[in-house]
Amino acid sequence: MNEGQPFIRWDWIIDNLDQIGRRLGEHVYMTLLAISIGFAISFALAMLIRSRPGLYGPIIGFSGILYAIPSVALFALLVPFTGLSVLSAEIALVSYTLVILIRNIVTGLEGVPPDVIEAAVGMGYTPSQRLWRVELPIALPVIVAGLRIATVTTIGLVTITTLIGAGGLGYLIVNTGIRRFFDTSTYTGVVLSVALAIAADLLLLALQRRLTPWARARAEA
Amino acid sequence: MDGIGEVIAWFTAPEQWSGNNAIPLRLWEHVSLSAASLAAGVAVALPLGLYIGHTGKGARTVIAVANIGRAVPSLGWLGIVYPISVALLARGGLGFWPTFVALVALSVPPIVTNTYAGLREVDPDLREAGRGMGMRESELLRRVEIPIALPVILAGVRASAVTVVATATLSSLVGGGTLGAYVVQGLFINDLPRVVGGAIMVAALALLTEWGFGALQRASVSKGLRERASAQPPAEALRSAAGA
Numbered sequence: 001m002n003e004g005q006p007f008i009r010w011d012w013i014i015d016n017l018d019q020i021g022r023r024l025g026e027h028v029y030m031t032l033l034a035i036s037i038g039f040a041i042s043f044a045l046a047m048l049i050r051s052r053p054g055l056y057g058p059i060i061g062f063s064g065i066l067y068a069i070p071s072v073a074l075f076a077l078l079v080p081f082t083g084l085s086v087l088s089a090e091i092a093l094v095s096y097t098l099v100i101l102i103r104n105i106v107t108g109l110e111g112v113p114p115d116v117i118e119a120a121v122g123m124g125y126t127p128s129q130r131l132w133r134v135e136l137p138i139a140l141p142v143i144v145a146g147l148r149i150a151t152v153t154t155i156g157l158v159t160i161t162t163l164i165g166a167g168g169l170g171y172l173i174v175n176t177g178i179r180r181f182f183d184t185s186t187y188t189g190v191v192l193s194v195a196l197a198i199a200a201d202l203l204l205l206a207l208q209r210r211l212t213p214w215a216r217a218r219a220e221a
Numbered sequence: 222m223d224g225i226g227e228v229i230a231w232f233t234a235p236e237q238w239s240g241n242n243a244i245p246l247r248l249w250e251h252v253s254l255s256a257a258s259l260a261a262g263v264a265v266a267l268p269l270g271l272y273i274g275h276t277g278k279g280a281r282t283v284i285a286v287a288n289i290g291r292a293v294p295s296l297g298w299l300g301i302v303y304p305i306s307v308a309l310l311a312r313g314g315l316g317f318w319p320t321f322v323a324l325v326a327l328s329v330p331p332i333v334t335n336t337y338a339g340l341r342e343v344d345p346d347l348r349e350a351g352r353g354m355g356m357r358e359s360e361l362l363r364r365v366e367i368p369i370a371l372p373v374i375l376a377g378v379r380a381s382a383v384t385v386v387a388t389a390t391l392s393s394l395v396g397g398g399t400l401g402a403y404v405v406q407g408l409f410i411n412d413l414p415r416v417v418g419g420a421i422m423v424a425a426l427a428l429l430t431e432w433g434f435g436a437l438q439r440a441s442v443s444k445g446l447r448e449r450a451s452a453q454p455p456a457e458a459l460r461s462a463a464g465a
């Protein structure tokens with residue numbers, strides 16, 4: 001904090017609302033992109049594991065190693081290949097979602113009671129009808145639980161991407177905040193990223209409740 | 222950057238091995254900061270988790286701690302702590318202290334949730350049997366509950382250790398050195414071999430931490446339990462971490 005300066009300078013926030021809004025927008029965009037691509041890849045790999053269960057160990061093992069590499073290191077290792085860019089940021093962000101999403105999709109599908117599957121078979125469902133109409137809806141709460149963890153984690157990791165010039169709320173925390181001893185900017189970035197994480201979490205929870213009305217009906221019964 | 226040759230040249234250059242930006246110094250900064258933070262985190266989180274897990278009182282505290290831990294990112298903690306540490310300590314507020322406090326805050330939630338979940342999963346019959354054998358509460362905790370819950374507790378310590386080692390990297394943003402300094406300096410002056418060299422060391426240290434604590438966790442399974450134990454965190458911990 002600079003001497004004689006109030007802890008939070010509201011006038012700076014008001015004067016810079018457009019920049020703050022742009023950083024927030026970048027943050028949301030990078031998060032959505034990473035989660036969408038990560039989910040698509042994870043879903044495909046989970047389907048592969050479903051037909052070849054032996055692949056679960058190697059796939060989870062590999063994505064687990066990716067997950068254990070610190071974000072700063074992974075972002076930095078990508079810079080020689082894909083530069084200081086959103087692309088480098090996204091490759092790392094997507095990698096981090098895989099282990100969480102694959103594990104939850106697979107666990108969710110494995111949790112479908114065998115008698116339910118048998119009933120579906122008995123009713124003449126084809127394997128793909130069974131998957132889309134019976135198994136995935138039942139697995140949905142576990143899948144959404146994975147999406148919530150992955151989304152909140154990604155929102156946190158996106159703050160770091162400012163180190164490789166990808167913008168986002170980390171720009172307010174590091175570039176205009178910590179590096180300039182300007183606390184108003186630092187705290188604006190921190191508060192918005194935490195608020196974004198909580199909002200995204202609650203939104204996904206609401207979505208899950210909406211998509212699985214039977215779960216609530218059963219809980220109330 | 223022309224590739225691996227330049228990175229090797231960076232590693233073998235004499236300035237990487239002596240002076241105030243040398244690898245041994247940066248490694249020491251990284252390891253000592255991480256070890257101190259993890260030790261402090263365990264000292265805070267373990268008694269809290271054991272108390273709540275043993276008594277069953279304060280489960281809401283666990284959920285609150287887990288949710289805060291989930292929502293506040295690593296850089297967020299540093300951003301919260303750094304201005305306060307500079308305001309309180311002036312120049313002394315740079316470097317070690319802000320990152321130390323941020324790392325302790327980061328390391329607490331996984332240890333609290335796992336300790337709590339590990340103790341809660343102890344079969345209530347075993348507790349009753351212990352009491353029936355005349356064990357005091359502290360004995361019950363020490364001789365029954367902790368040995369059974371140890372792999373789960375250590376899974377929490379392992380998660381915290383990996384996060385701490387990874388996040389110690391950010392200390393370089395506030396003048397704290399560590400191996401992250403090479404990444405941050407390199408990105409700042411566009412010296413890619415330095416960026417990559419630093420990143421390789423950070424990644425290696427994090428993976429070593431993960432494997433080291435993993436081995437410790439597997440070795441911690443009590444002999445009597447070895448056959449049926451699993452090193453996976455219990456479902457309860459995952460659910461509470463998901464806030465569900």
